[in-house]
Each structure stands twice: as structure tokens, then as C-alpha cells.
Amino acid sequence: MKKRRLWIVSVATVGLLACAGSAAVASPDYELAFWTMNEAPGARTMRDVTGHGFDGRIGDDVAVGVRSGGRIAYGFERLEPDTPPARPGHLVIVPDDSRLDPGSRDYAIGMRLRTRDHFGNIIQKGQATVRGGSFKLQIPNGRVQCWFRGSATSLLVTAPKPINDGAWHTVRCERTHDGVTLLIDGRVVAERAGWTGPIANAWPIAIGGKTDCDQVDVGCDYFAGDIDYIAVDVDDPGW
Template identity: 85%
Template sequence: MKKRRFWVVSMATLGLLATSGGAATASPDYELAYWTMNEPPGSRTMRDVTGHGFDGRIGRDVAVGLRSGDRIAYGFERLEPDTPPTRPGHVVIVPDDDRLDPGDRDYAIGMRLRTRDHFGNIVQKGQATVPGGSFKLQIPNGRVQCWFRGSRTSLLVTAPKPINDGQWHTVRCERTRDGVTLIVDQRVVASRAGWTGTIANSWPISIGGKTNCDQVDVGCDYFAGDIDYIAVDVDDPGW
């Protein structure tokens, strides 16, 4: 069984970010959704173990039940970028639910992953121009990026170093009233100050690529690698 995640950002680091104009607030700590990705081979339902019911549909091309030491993960094969045909079976989809939208809350997405490639959307809700805003984590050039687009502005943060070394890494991105902060392997690596505003759209959460794409005019940005878990934390569940 996977252990719950504990994210520690030192007060010294938070102080440095605060004085340098970065984002510095308490982390969202209510577990809204937690997908352990522990299902056995052949499974087609990704279970949310929080009991909140945010189960997902696993695409037929996603490898389930991959073992790596004491970990069990999902595997996403490498697909050539912007090359037809589309592969909707490459994606895991969690149906839209208003409770999964960031709204005005402090909101964080965390995960453990490994890859040797240098492109792809890891997880997202909505796409670049959809009404209501959107968010996503992606890995261009092997460097994790986190993007929140809200009613007031968009904030993008980028890790300074690539992590496409084939090793397991933890990644967490937090959106608060003060800004967006990116944490890799429990170290703050990038932040931007500002308030994105409300984010609430009618799109599902997609893992492993886009849901609305044609690989011609709109690339599907399929992720290549393995994902061990994904979790969503908020400061206030809203119910």
C-alpha cells in the first residue's frame, strides 16, 4: 500500500520566497482526491481512495499494475508528438465534478512519476482557451511546468532542472491567494506571486494527455512514462 504524502517546506525557504516576491502561504492540506494507481492489470477503473467518489476511466492503452520495487504504477507508452492518429485510449479520465475545480480555494496537485522523455501533459483540467479557466502540469524539455489560468490572470512556473532521468520524482504544484509554487522532491524550485482568480470549468481531469485534440491542428501532448499516484489537496473542501 502506498503511504500518504507528507510535504515539508521549511520556514526558512518560505521566508526567502516571501522576501523575494514569491508565493509563500500554508499548504492546502485537505485530501480531496487520491488516486493510488494500485489497481491490478486489466483494471479499467481508477479508484479514488478518499471515499469522495472521484473514480476515473482508464484508457485501454494504459498499462496498469506495473511493478517497480514496492511500487505499483500506470505506464504510458511513448507516442510521437503531433503525429496522427489520436490515441484516446492513452488517457485516464476523471469525469467533471464541480468539487474538483480549484474555484477560489488554495489548491494543490501532487504526484510521483518517472520518465526518460521530454514532453507531454501529465495532468490537467481544461485546455488553453476553455471558458472558466484551467490548470495543467506538463514536462517540456524534461522540466516540469505548472500552469494555472484563472479569471484574473495566468501564472506559469517552470522547474530549473530536468527530471527525465528515468528515476522516481515527487512533484507538487500549489495555487494560493499569494501565487503558484512548484515543489520537486520536497524542495521548492520555482514560484510566482499573484492571484489567478477563480478557476471553474466543465471539463474532466485528464491524465496522460488532452481529451480534445486531433494531432494536426491541436496536438494531444501525450505523456510518456510511469505515474505512481496523483492527489488533489485543498484548504477547504467546500461541503
């Protein structure tokens, strides 16, 4: 059974980070969106179980109902990087909604995934130069990267070790006014202090790669592997 509360970070850990002058670990505790990704094979709607209505469209090339170790997940096949044609059916798309933008809130994205590959964009809202900023999680060289680009600056954090070992791993990226923090399997592995500024764009949330790409001039950076769930937490829902 997939738990809807993803992490408990110890007070001791937070204290150590504060003493080191690092970015503080966020505590966004309002679940804005939660996609369990446990629909039956053939389903083409990804349900948001929070009741907030952030349902997504599952592309025709996404495998639904993948079973492993008691888990049910979505499967994303390996596609050769920068090799046409683009495959929009490889993506899961959640339509744009201003409530899904980080804005100025503490904002966290958590998930469980597994992969044996070493590239691809896992989830994003917006792309590198879009107006209003953007965020994404990607996995170059098998190492998770978390990137938030706001009105003030961009902050990128990179895991020190790869996780493309085919095993299930939990990943969480948090953006606060103090900085960006990356956790893998419940442990802080990378962080960077600073404030990105607000982030709000008119783009959908894309899972599995980019939406605006052609595999010629712009690579689609398709993710390869399985994703068990994705959740978005904030400190204040804003409504």
C-alpha cells in the first residue's frame, strides 16, 4: 500500500544542517497532489487521489499496471536520446493549473522509481527558458538532479551517487526560502542555499520527458524506467 505521507526528517538532522549553514530541510505538510500510478492496464487517466482534480493524461506508449514486488507502477521504455521522431505518447501530462506552480511557497516533489538507464527527465513543469521559471527532476549519468529556476536565480543540486541499479528508490526534492534540498531513500544527499524567487508558468506538468521537443534541434530527454508514485507537497495550499 502506498503511503501518502512520504518522509519524516529527524530534528537532529535539521539541527545539523542549520549548524552547518546549509539549506534547511523543508516541512511542507499539505498534500497538493498525489498520483498513486496504480491504475489498471489500459487506463489512460492518471488519478489524483487528493480530490483536488489534478488528473493527468497517460500517453499511449506508457505501460500501466506494471507489477513488481507488490507494487504497481507506470513503465517508460528506453528511447534512444536525440533520435527522431519525437514520441509524445511516452509522456504523462497534467494540464497547467496555477495551483500546481511553486509560486513563493515551500514546495516538495516526492516519488518512488527504479531505472537501469542513465538519462532522462523524470518530471518537470516548464523548460529551460520559459517565462515564469520552471522546475525539473532528471537523472543524467544515473544521478538524480533537482533544478528550480525562479525570478531571482536558479538552484541545481546533484546526488553524489547514481541510483540506476534497477532497485526501487525514493526521491524527494524540496524548495524553500532557504534553498533546495535533495533526499534519496530518506537521507539528505545534496543541498544548496539561496532563494530562487517565485516560479509560475503556463506549462503542464510533464512526466517522462519534455513536451516541446523534436529530437533534432531540441532533445526530448525521455526517461526510461518505472515510477510507482509522485506526490507534491506545499506548506500552504493558497486557498
